[in-house]
Amino acid sequence: MTSRPRRLLTALLTLLTLFGVTALSGCSDSSASGDGGKITLGFSAWPGWFPWQVAQEQGLFAKNGVNVDLKWFDNYTDSINALSSGAIDANSQTLNDTLSSASGGAKLSIVLVNDNSTGNDKIIARDGITAVADLRGKKVAVEQGTVDHYLLLLALQEAKLTEKDIQLVNLPTDAAAAAFVAGQVDAVGAFAPFTTKALERQGSRAISSSAEFPGAIPDHLVTSQKLVKEHPKDVQALVNTWFDTLTWIKNNKDAAIKIMAKRGGVSDEEYKTYDAGTTIFTRQQNLDAFTPGVTAQHLDFSANKIVDFITSTGLAQQRPSLDGLFDDQFVKATPQ
Structure with a gap:
């Protein structure tokens, strides 16, 4: 397995400002050119994100009418910085990291809950x-x-x-x-x-x-707010593809495990041991998570708890604005 540091809580925005987007190794210079144009989607090593590899290999992005450049990052930190700087259009990342990027001024929207870490x-x-x-x-x-x-x-x-x-x-x-x-x-x-x-x-x-620590580490599809505003059909297609992919995995479990294990650099048997430690969210679980509430099941509650924690421990310097962060319109519009 190569080095794949996952889920950084600090966005390193100062370095981005000093050196610019070209300093990010492995990042795409392209961004969405419009509905029907190419969308650059980043992901890295985490069981809850490997289904994107299945989506690509099974042609499910194309089936949903979206042209995706699926970008693998050996270094998760690079993917976070790429989204924060606008070098990519969407990324797979945690709530913690998204809040950290937002505290540095990045304008982001969480449009899908991929999973919760439940032991991995x-x-x-x-x-x-x-x-x-x-x-x-x-x-x-x-x-x-x-x-x-x-x-x-x-x-x-x-x-x-x-x-x-x-x-x-x-x-x-x-x-x-x-x-x-x-x-x-x-x-x-x-x-x-x-x-x-x-x-x-x-x-x-x-x-x-x-x-x-239920709800402490949720993982998401996060896009720029610009993509949501200017190309909502593309965002909808990404969300639709995710749920189509989960259906394909359910119906082709052995083939899916083989694809995801290869992407993770582990054996099929090792990959199977990760199953219980990553809870992939259904559409209903997504809707429940986006609904405001007073338990860790709800993203707004978890976000405020995480912000309290990362600011009190110095992992973030200021409280981010949550305006526009949680956008459930695409999950709601997904065909049932």
């Missing part, structure tokens, strides 16, 4: 460490600013600890997992598929996961 983000510890409270004074590797850093902070908070109570070792996610397997650190925060690597260490175990 984990804090994994060596033999002898059985609970998060046991991490006091221990070396914990995690990529600072990612949602696994966020998960670690949530877990520490629940255990009545803070980041100051551990020795945080900042490493890219793939390197963090490798360092843990090599015995260089006591614990690691990682996401699938790197959790598979981390658990190769004899006696290791997950002591916390995203399953314990």
Whole structure:
């Protein structure tokens, strides 16, 4: 597996301003040229986003009348920066990262909930460490600013600890997992598929996961607000394609797993172990999530909780505006 750091909480907008879009390796210079024009859609390593690969290989974008340049990013951070700067039209990213980009001034719209992480983000510890409270004074590797850093902070908070109570070792996610397997650190925060690597260490175990924090890590299709305003038919076609893809996967499970496992760089059997840890959202679950509410099931509630957390911990410098962020018109218009 190549290095695929996932879900950065800081958008690095200062670097974008200094160096411009051309500094982003692997990014497309194109943007939507109009309804029927080419849409550049970014995605990276996460089980909830691999269905886009199925959509491409099965011709489902074309079936829905949208011309998509599906852009794979080895580095998830690059995809976030590409969307924030306008180098791509849409991206697969978390609510956490979208809020961070919005706090830096990016005008974005969440038009679809792909999934919730329900166990595929984990804090994994060596033999002898059985609970998060046991991490006091221990070396914990995690990529600072990612949602696994966020998960670690949530877990520490629940255990009545803070980041100051551990020795945080900042490493890219793939390197963090490798360092843990090599015995260089006591614990690691990682996401699938790197959790598979981390658990190769004899006696290791997950002591916390995203399953314990429902709604904390939702993943989305995020577009520029400009795309929504100027080319709504293209956005609708992307959302329609997603639900068509889920139907195809349901009816062709083995073939779909083969496609997604290959894109993830893991075996079919390894990919199957990720199933329970990523809850793919149905159309109804999307509608429920977009509805305002007072539980983690609802995006507005989760967003405000995440903003409180990332601003209080310094992961974001200012509260972003939520105006225009949650746009459910396309899910509502999807054929049932």
